[in-house]
Amino acid sequence: MRIERADVVVTSPGRNFVTLRLQTTDGVVGLGDGTLNGRELAVASYLRDHVAPLLVGREAHDVEDTWQYLSRGAYWRRGPVTMTAIAAVDMALWDIKGKVAGLPVYQLLGGRSRRGALAYGHASGTTLEALMTSIRNHLDRGFRAIRLQTGVPGLGKVYGVGTDQGVGQKYDYEPAGRTAVPVEEDWDTRAYLRHIPSVFEAVRAEFGPELPLLHDAHHRLSPNEAAQLGRSLEPYDLFWLEDVTPADNPEALRRVRAMTTTPLAIGEVLTSIHDYRTLVTEQLIDYVRSSPAHTGGITGVKKLMDFAALYGIRSGFHQPTDISPVGMAAALHLDIALHNFGIQEFMEHNERTLEVFRTSYTFADGLLDPGETPGLGVDLDLDLAAQLEYTPAYLPVNRLRDGTLHDW
Ligand code: CS2
């Protein structure tokens, strides 16, 4: 069964998504997510101009060989654009294999290891009161684990904090602005470090000790500041503290790790098993944040998680709304099959997106499930997708009070 067609579909149902659509000589269609937030067209071109011509005529069943061909064989290895493009191809091939076998992809990965994948939702508020409402809304929607982000007194808009919700309102937050240039936000690490422990204290007092709570520092702290934050949050028993320092320097976490027992997660901007060597072998982290969509697909992440398993490190795959439902489905098949699953991020896509991508995954009682549809379980409405044109959109940047551009 050969690959006969390889088409790249760019669509924008509220945000931009890149999808690779492969079709075999038997007429089987496979979908892969190639979305890289704010750099979508770079991956679209990589796929269209450099990968699609190599795929046509290849054996569709040879998932591992195609992965090696595109990563080992390309000379230029790693990096977000390359690894997102490889991810798109890899997911599409697993989708095809599942459809041909008549099995959901998790069955091909070893079958079911759990009843469902524990999901965490994003609660946020510009004030403590708004945050409490957002947490209650998430609990009412069935979430059993919650990430908390809040405004910081004295700072304007803070990344990760959406518009405040009313009672019963659904969290609807798009991190990237649909603007030609990135929006600029302010940052002040000392103000943040002073404020955050009081937020967790209030939330624990209101919701008790059981609820798993998470927090994301978005790569903004020095190792010493991160150690300080980890220690100040120890009394509130976090599930994890995410991305405390810039992820490109794994050695930075040595100091953080030595100073605090708060569990650490990192990796949404890492793209290869090689980026994790120090983090994993020195056990500097508890959770891997990579997503299949940016780390070479199911094949890339399976290798990474098997390596992490040797050191007792578990998964917590990145899944904001800037990864498409195809990428989400790929993560869910891994979540169900991997023994060292930890938790799954779940930001619900908007209705328009779920019209373009029809999914078969479900969310009930705090657990996600990929469903039993053969393959990944996602269909793409090509006609609707074609009507929704790419619109430039960028994540914000942040600057210190004196104007210095700060880390993510
Ligand atoms: C965040 C994301 O989901 C997360 O943990 O860090 O909002 C992230 O900043 C964006 O997905 C970047 O594309």
Ligand code: MG
């Ligand atoms: Mg994050």
